[in-house]
Amino acid sequence: MQKLGILAIGVSCLIVAAGALSVLYSQESGEDESVTKAQVRFADESNATAGSVNTLVDSLNDFSFEFYNKLLEGDDGNIFFSPYSIFVALSMAYEGAAGNTADEMQNILNILQNDSVTQSSFGRIYNLLNQNQNGYTINTANAFWTHQDYQFLNSYLKLLENYYMAEANVLDFSKNVEAAEMINTWIEEQTNDKIKDMIKSDMLSDITKLVLTNAIYFKGLWEKQFDPDATYETDFEITNDQTVKIDMMSYTGDDSTFNYTETEDLQILELQYQGNDLSMIILLPRENNISIAESALNAKNLTNWRNDLEENEIIVKIPKFKFKTEYTLNDVLKNMGMNDAFSPGAADFSKMDRTRDLFISKVLHKAFIEVNEEGTEAAAATAIVMELGVAMSTEFNADHPFLFLIQHKETGTILFLGKVTDPS
Numbered sequence: 001m002q003k004l005g006i007l008a009i010g011v012s013c014l015i016v017a018a019g020a021l022s023v024l025y026s027q028e029s030g031e032d033e034s035v036t037k038a039q040v041r042f043a044d045e046s047n048a049t050a051g052s053v054n055t056l057v058d059s060l061n062d063f064s065f066e067f068y069n070k071l072l073e074g075d076d077g078n079i080f081f082s083p084y085s086i087f088v089a090l091s092m093a094y095e096g097a098a099g100n101t102a103d104e105m106q107n108i109l110n111i112l113q114n115d116s117v118t119q120s121s122f123g124r125i126y127n128l129l130n131q132n133q134n135g136y137t138i139n140t141a142n143a144f145w146t147h148q149d150y151q152f153l154n155s156y157l158k159l160l161e162n163y164y165m166a167e168a169n170v171l172d173f174s175k176n177v178e179a180a181e182m183i184n185t186w187i188e189e190q191t192n193d194k195i196k197d198m199i200k201s202d203m204l205s206d207i208t209k210l211v212l213t214n215a216i217y218f219k220g221l222w223e224k225q226f227d228p229d230a231t232y233e234t235d236f237e238i239t240n241d242q243t244v245k246i247d248m249m250s251y252t253g254d255d256s257t258f259n260y261t262e263t264e265d266l267q268i269l270e271l272q273y274q275g276n277d278l279s280m281i282i283l284l285p286r287e288n289n290i291s292i293a294e295s296a297l298n299a300k301n302l303t304n305w306r307n308d309l310e311e312n313e314i315i316v317k318i319p320k321f322k323f324k325t326e327y328t329l330n331d332v333l334k335n336m337g338m339n340d341a342f343s344p345g346a347a348d349f350s351k352m353d354r355t356r357d358l359f360i361s362k363v364l365h366k367a368f369i370e371v372n373e374e375g376t377e378a379a380a381a382t383a384i385v386m387e388l389g390v391a392m393s394t395e396f397n398a399d400h401p402f403l404f405l406i407q408h409k410e411t412g413t414i415l416f417l418g419k420v421t422d423p424s
Contacts, residue, residue, distance in 0.1 A: 042131075043123030043165045047116045056121040057413045059110040060087045061299045064405075064414040066108070070332045072294070080325045080367045080418035082216050082380030088142065089214040089382040090333075091122065092164055093341070093360065096156050096352035101340040108336045114351075119163035125413060126165055135275030136220035138415075141190045142166035145183060145211040147173045152210070156352050166212075174206035183211060187381045190215035194368040194379035203385055209358060210386040216415065218406065220273035221375035224258075226251050228373045236319060236423060237288050237400045244424040248399065249373055251316040258316060259309035260394065265292050268305045269314065269396050273375060277410075280376065281305070282318065282396075283403040290401040290421065297403060303412070317397040321423035322370040329363040344389025361387040369418065378406065378416055 064083035071079060087109065094105040094113060102113055112118045129140050142164045146152055148171065160166035167186075171179045180201040187198045194217065204211075226249040235243040259270035259279075267284045281302075285292040330342055340346040347359035367380035398420075406416040 041165060043126045044162045045120045045124035045127055048120035048124040049117070052117045052121045053124055053411055056111060056118060056125070057408075057411045058299065060084065061302075061407075061412060061414045063087055063109060064417050065298055066336065067332065068297075068417055069294075070335050071327070073335070076421070078323055078325065078419065078421055080323065080369050080416070081327065081365055082367055082378075082382070082416050084140070084413065084415040085214045085216050085380045085382045086329070086363075086365055088122070088140075088164065089212055089363075089384050092142065092144070092160055092166065092212045092214075093349070093384050093386070095119075095159055096349045097341065098350045099348040101346070101348040104338050104340055108333070108338055119159065123163045123165075125408075125411070128408070128411075133275075134277070136218070136273055136278055138216070138218050138278075139190060139192075140214070140216040142215075143169060143186055143213045145169045145171050145179070145213070147171065147206075147209045150209045150353070152353050153351065173204045173208035176201045176204040176208075179204050179208075183213065183383070187213060187215050187383075191217045191368070191379035191381060192219070192377075194377070195366045195381040198364060198366055198381055198383055199385075203362060205387075207388045208361075208385060209388050210352070212384040212386070213381065215379075215381040217379045218278075218415070219375070219377045220275075220278055222373075223272040223274050223276065224251060224255065225375070226373035231320065231373060234399065238422055240288060244422060246423050247320045248317050249320055256313055256315060257311045258314045258396075260312040260314050260396070261305055261308040261310065262394075263296075266296060267394075267396055268309070269316065270306075270309050271316075277408075278406065279409060280404055280406060282398060284396065284398050285400075285402070288400040290403070290419065293403045294419075302405075306412075312394060315395040315397075317395070317399070318371070319398060319420070319423040320372050321420060322372075323368075325367045327365045329365055330360075333363060347389065349386070357388050358386050359389045361385045367416075369416070376406075380416065 060083060067083060091109060091111065094109060097105055106113065129138050144160055144166050157168065161168060171182060173179050180199045183199045184197055187195050230250045231247050233245055234248045236246040237243050261268045265286055267286065269282045271280045273279060283293045283297065334342060341360045344359045348356050349358040350356050352358060362385040364383045369378045401421040403419050405414055407414045
């Protein structure tokens with residue numbers, strides 16, 4: 001059940017991020033002083049079209065749901081991650097892959113390699129997310145860290161800089177403590193100190209030649225904030241036989257109208273963030289059976305639910321929650337069909353350095369989410385370490401596991417996806 005709750009949160013985060021993309025593209029920029037960052041630069045989006053962005057978003061969202069299902073195997077706790085962060089980091093590695101390694105990565109990413117339209121579409125999404133924010137904060141950033149004196153192809157590095165706006169850094173990975181500190185400091189700065197100690201020093205050595213990183217941070221206030229005085233302690237049913245005490249937020253009153261739809265098995269609620277460009281969508285099964293929501297969650301159903309949302313008078317009750325997750329994704333990605341990239345000798349990243357000496361040693365991901373009366377704060381980071389190889393008022397009472405996502409509303413880009421099974 002913990003997984004369902006977190007998935008619901010992730011879904012909400014994805015919807016929020018999706019809304020941010022359109023706002024950033026059409027409005028004047030704003031800043032959140034809590035996030036320290038340099039003036040945002042624009043990525044190359046010269047060959048992007050509305051259709052190419054939609055195609056890229058479809059691939060990202062399909063990856064999101066497939067990845068969640070793989071992550072779900074053998075894990076019955078809370079789940080929360082940023083599909084956007086993982087997808088972008090893997091795409092940066094994919095641009096340097098060749099042969100069967102590239103084929104396997106293409107099968108799970110479903111995007112074209114070395115394609116200016118696809119690359120420009122990444123650039124446009126980056127620009128939308130990082131520009132012209134109004135009423136919320138989204139910051140996403142990329143960086144690559146190369147080992148000193150190791151020769152990478154200039155064409156590959158320039159591609160990362162131009163389309164992914166990846167910051168170039170040179171380190172001496174043999175000084176692994178210092179190198180890990182440098183990368184971790186960058187991630188902490190990009191995530192408002194929510195993601196810490198991403199890279200352990202023992203993960204780096206003189207055979208480490210490249211680290212690719214993505215970070216994303218989001219903070220938004222509810223359009224209709226919950227009154228802290230209305231929050232109360234109650235039971236959350238983890239299972240029919242197990243409950244925990246949690247703080248339940250409650251929104252009632254004359255203005256308690258929210259976008260809502262339902263099916264025979266699910267209640268679907270949308271909570272807007274200020275600016276009306278981002279929102280959270282929560283999928284609550286009518287019965288305490290999170291698998292009902294999980295089995296229904298796919299791109300087609302999500303689109304249909306979004307189209308069916310209508311304003312209704314709703315008594316909203318959702319729990320406050322806050323948690324962190326941490327994953328090593330090697331096995332998950334192997335289960336999705338990405339095998340050669342992790343195998344010395346089989347891995348082919350020759351488009352990075354004209355050799356077949358590099359392989360991926362680790363794919364790491366950390367995420368953070370907090371939902372309270374004021375709004376939502378979420379952050380995530382991904383790191384890829386590469387080494388040298390050898391009608392009537394309806395009550396929406398989320399007192400049992402649920403799924404959520406945050407996405408950019410205009411494009412549907414899923415930025416965060418989660419399930420909450422134990423908000424305590």
